Amino acid sequence: MTHRTDIQQDSLIKEAGVMDSLQQTDSTEEAWIEVIHKMDSVYADLVHSQVELELKNSALEEAQLFINSVLSAMTDTLIVCDTEGVILQVNSALETLTGKAKEDYLQHSLHEVFAEDSQAMLDLFPEKMRHESLIDCEMNVICSDGTTSPLSMNCSSRYDASGVLTGMVLIGRPLGELRHAYKKLNYAHTELQRTQQQLIHSEKMASLGRLIAGVAHELNNPISFIFGNMHALERYSSRINQYLNAVDAHVDPPELKKLHTKLKIGRIQDDMGSLIEGSLEGAERVSNIIQDLRNYSGGQKEEYSFFELNNVIKKAVSWALKTDKNKAEIQYKFADNIKINSCKGQIHQILVNLIQNARDAMENEAHPRLILSTEISDEFVAIHVIDQGVGISEKDAKTIFDPFFTSKPVGQGTGLGLYISYGLAHDLKGDLTFKNNPKGGAEFILSLPVDSKS
Numbered sequence: 001m002t003h004r005t006d007i008q009q010d011s012l013i014k015e016a017g018v019m020d021s022l023q024q025t026d027s028t029e030e031a032w033i034e035v036i037h038k039m040d041s042v043y044a045d046l047v048h049s050q051v052e053l054e055l056k057n058s059a060l061e062e063a064q065l066f067i068n069s070v071l072s073a074m075t076d077t078l079i080v081c082d083t084e085g086v087i088l089q090v091n092s093a094l095e096t097l098t099g100k101a102k103e104d105y106l107q108h109s110l111h112e113v114f115a116e117d118s119q120a121m122l123d124l125f126p127e128k129m130r131h132e133s134l135i136d137c138e139m140n141v142i143c144s145d146g147t148t149s150p151l152s153m154n155c156s157s158r159y160d161a162s163g164v165l166t167g168m169v170l171i172g173r174p175l176g177e178l179r180h181a182y183k184k185l186n187y188a189h190t191e192l193q194r195t196q197q198q199l200i201h202s203e204k205m206a207s208l209g210r211l212i213a214g215v216a217h218e219l220n221n222p223i224s225f226i227f228g229n230m231h232a233l234e235r236y237s238s239r240i241n242q243y244l245n246a247v248d249a250h251v252d253p254p255e256l257k258k259l260h261t262k263l264k265i266g267r268i269q270d271d272m273g274s275l276i277e278g279s280l281e282g283a284e285r286v287s288n289i290i291q292d293l294r295n296y297s298g299g300q301k302e303e304y305s306f307f308e309l310n311n312v313i314k315k316a317v318s319w320a321l322k323t324d325k326n327k328a329e330i331q332y333k334f335a336d337n338i339k340i341n342s343c344k345g346q347i348h349q350i351l352v353n354l355i356q357n358a359r360d361a362m363e364n365e366a367h368p369r370l371i372l373s374t375e376i377s378d379e380f381v382a383i384h385v386i387d388q389g390v391g392i393s394e395k396d397a398k399t400i401f402d403p404f405f406t407s408k409p410v411g412q413g414t415g416l417g418l419y420i421s422y423g424l425a426h427d428l429k430g431d432l433t434f435k436n437n438p439k440g441g442a443e444f445i446l447s448l449p450v451d452s453k454s
Ligand SMILES: Nc1ncnc2c1ncn2[C@@H]1O[C@H](COP(=O)(O)OP(=O)(O)OP(=O)(O)O)[C@@H](O)[C@H]1O
Pocket: 203, 353, 357, 358, 361, 387, 389, 390, 391, 392, 396, 400, 405, 406, 407, 408, 412, 413, 414, 415, 416, 417, 418, 419, 442, 443
């Protein structure tokens, strides 16, 4: 067994104390280190949440700015309220319309916004808000000067994130503005209709002018020879009367013979037949022209009839080119004897316009040439009007049949010719098409059923 002295004992005790304190010092340090670590991590967390908070804050500010810009850009009025009808938000369109400030609305009741006659509708809102949205009801808002302004209102319910009803959103379109815009639109529409009528009228007058020039030219010939014949007959009748008076007075036969020779009664007898025949023919031509005119005017519904198509084409050419100064060379390439059942006058009208257009397109050609051909296949006939003019550009091709499309200078074309012709062709159950020819110039094709009536 080992016995220690007191000194030994003491030093042992001291040693142990030092050890203890040494151990104590170690654990305190560790604790401190741990505290510092903890502080570091808490600080880092704090910084992190600070950054996150700042990010959220700026996102919130941005969202707020976005909402504000949308609200102030709206031209419709906006009112947001809670379930009790207390106003939480309005936009500047409402302020502008009524002349009141935002503060006059916020935390006030919806009832203060609307006029007396809209209160009954307003009373229905809380109930409606729970079940449906209100669409297009008309309500009057009160303005700062005491007047009211009509709004077409759309109201819908507003819910929070958990789906609980929190209030209503009322969007109103100022009807005053709408009514004003409608009035302006209506006025513009009436103006447009009036201008259109004027243009149609001036086109009618222009084609009437062309028609009158043609008619005058056409009537001039027969009328002038009827006139000449009548003058001759007038002179002859006075001579015949003179001779008959002598016969009635029982003048001696030799004297009568002399008078017969002097008054050239024999020549009168020879001429009389051809004078009367010529006058009758002239009158018949006048009557035919008037019949043609009736067909051309197309005002009243034209009767269907069987007729020879090639003759109608020739007649249309002579009408359309009557005033043609630089005479175009005309080539006919007709299929034999095409008889169709259709409306002669309407076909005449279409062809006159196509031929006039072809002529206009060749205005600058030194030797204008127009080809008119007909062909018959199955139950259709096709009439081709072919020119050697400028042709139709790709751009114009899209609008050529539109009313009022014209490339001609003001006063020389109203652009109704093809529009009307297309309509007439379809009325006759046919079609009007066109193409450019590879060698230049345009070709219009009018196709018609052999029997438009069936
Ligand atoms: N054969 C053609 N060749 C080239 N362009 C043509 C031809 N036919 C018609 N066009 C074009 O189509 C346009 C419309 O023709 P449309 O007959 O409808 O009216 P317009 O001849 O101008 O006037 P109008 O009302 O007097 O007939 C013409 O202005 C012209 O530009």
